[in-house]
Amino acid sequence: MDGVSSDIQFKVLGGAEEIGANCIHLSIGGTGIVIDAGLHPKHRDLRAFPNLDALHHEELDALLITHAHTDHIGGMPYLLKKHPYLAMHTTPLTRDISSIMLKNTVSLINEQIEYSKEMQDAISLYDKDIIEYISTVFETHLYGESFEILGKRGLSEILCTFHDAGHIPGSAGIILEWNGKSIFHTGDMCLHDQWLIPKARFPRHHVDVMFCETTNGSEASHATKVSIMKECAQFINEISNANGSILIPCFALGKTQETLIMIHELQMKGMIPHLPIFTGGMSTKISRLLDRYCYTSPRLNPGFELSDIPQHPIPYESLSKAPFFGTPSIVIASSGMMHAKTTSYKLALQWMQKPNYGILFNGWQEPDSPGYALSHSEAKKPFIFAGHRIERSCAVKTVRMSAHARKADIHELIRNIRPKTLVLIHGETESVEHIAAETMEYFDGDIRIILPREGTAYQV
Ligand SMILES: [Zn+2]
Ligand SMILES: [Zn+2]
Structure with missing residues (x-):
């Protein structure tokens, strides 16, 4: 579907119907934004990385990172080697933690990755100097502080704001606003207090498009x-x-x-x-x-x-x-x-x-x-x-001690936000389907729900 003219279009490059190498590409009025670039927790061949082939012909201007878990940042060196001019944005804490986490990814990758020719090329990017460099080029933003993303074409100004996602320290959900439209990406989120950090503080206004994580979407019950x-x-x-x-x-x-x-x-x-x-x-x-x-x-x-x-x-x-x-x-x-x-x-x-x-x-x-x-x-x-x-x-x-939103809280959030389009990500098939079915029933069919396939372009 490349070349289809649309104001907002997205592709999931990892983390569709699974907890994988989480990565999404958004094209907003011609400006290209990537959200997260993870490493798959299981695969140890090229499938460990986001599917960057699907970025062919796409604009690429900015990279936004929701938090520093490896399934969200472990693929960053791989992405940045191919696309070095991305403007990178995250929270100050995520920038600092990323540096520690990526150094650890280097050892993990060297120990566990399969040694095919392609993989050797990929892991050569996981060099300590590159990792050091990555943490110096992030532009950081506090929760609630809006900033502009300007595309290379200089056409579209997109306003971006991070909000505390309550998942781990530094974690953020992202709101993007452009041309009267709004997009909300929850990142990994926790909607109940843990022991160290409090629950997410998300704005509860309506949006046009909501990307929602669904890790616990099929849980039968939760522990207090x-x-x-x-x-x-x-x-x-x-x-x-x-x-x-x-x-x-x-x-x-x-x-x-x-x-x-x-x-x-x-x-x-x-x-x-x-x-x-x-x-x-x-x-x-x-x-x-x-x-x-x-x-x-x-x-x-x-x-x-x-x-x-x-x-x-x-x-x-x-x-x-x-x-x-x-x-x-x-x-x-x-x-x-x-x-x-x-x-x-x-x-x-x-x-x-x-x-x-x-x-x-x-x-x-x-x-x-x-x-x-x-x-x-x-x-x-x-x-x-x-x-x-x-x-x-x-x-x-x-014991179940989850840092992800409980099923009932995911539903409550979706019902408050009332997105026109809901995109379900970061969950096993069963979780995604549970949330989709109950949401569709609640809104009586008056909502568009997308269970994205990796690499497919969707207009929203
Ligand atoms: Zn996480
Ligand atoms: Zn995750």
Whole structure:
């Protein structure tokens, strides 16, 4: 459909009916805007990157980044190598976190990517100097502060505003206004308070087009903060009473800090004993950075610093002799999905041999990940963990501690916004279809809903 004249047109280049290499191209009055450029959490070949072939013949002027999770920024070096002149915009915190996250992506890519010729070309872009450069060229904007995006043709002035999306520190939803029309992209959003950060603060006015994330679109029920804390406390008490330690595998950005505060609150409320807490690695770097923004970035408890919570460093060089194998402790380690060679993976191998130890899962597990296999395993029954047949003796527990909007809250937001066109993204097929069906019924068919296909152009 290239060449079709239309005021506003978009293509999804990743993250259509899945949580993938999230990336969208918008053409607004001839100005080209890309929102996010992610790396697929699962694929380790060229499908790991956004489908840039679909950008052929498209205008490209600006890149807007919603937040610093790898599925939204991990493909940036790949995009910028091909399109180096994009004006880049994000929030100050996302710019700073991106720098840490992209450096980590370099190691991830080098360890896990398949070595085809095409992939070698792609990964050669993940060079530390390029990563350093990326974080210096971002133009940053505070929440609520509007700025203009001017296309190369100088034709169209688009007004852009970031709004706090409540998903992780620095995360933003985006409003674009042009020629009397408005577009709202939610980014990844959380519409309930977590432990560190408050819920999203989105404007609730009508828009012409709404891009909405649907991660939890098919959830049957959701857990409240109180019920999550009770479940975690019960498990931690059971394990520590048996003289065991608790391992919590967490994403380094967002989930680690939320978990740390939740555990601290459990201790302060006397719901669990003051066991030593072990943290470290990239998540500690991120926590230190977030502490620098403890007054300027939205917080439930402004000024509180993560470093005020007593923590011990995970001894990476001598894991098997670590103190948590002698004294009941809580260990928060990445990766969240226990990918091979990561700290949580190495620790899980040892945890599984100890009947009095416990592993607490509190984050999303990709169905092919080692973490998914372990969290769904039965004690003393063999299962495949990162390619190895294994049995576990330790206890395993899963709690739902999502940093994404709950289904009911997604519906409420859509009903308040009343978009003329709703584009559903960032969710598995089941989630997207659930939200689409219920929304269509609510509006009695008086809404256009698009479940986009990757690479297809849609006029809106
Ligand atoms: Zn995210
Ligand atoms: Zn995401």
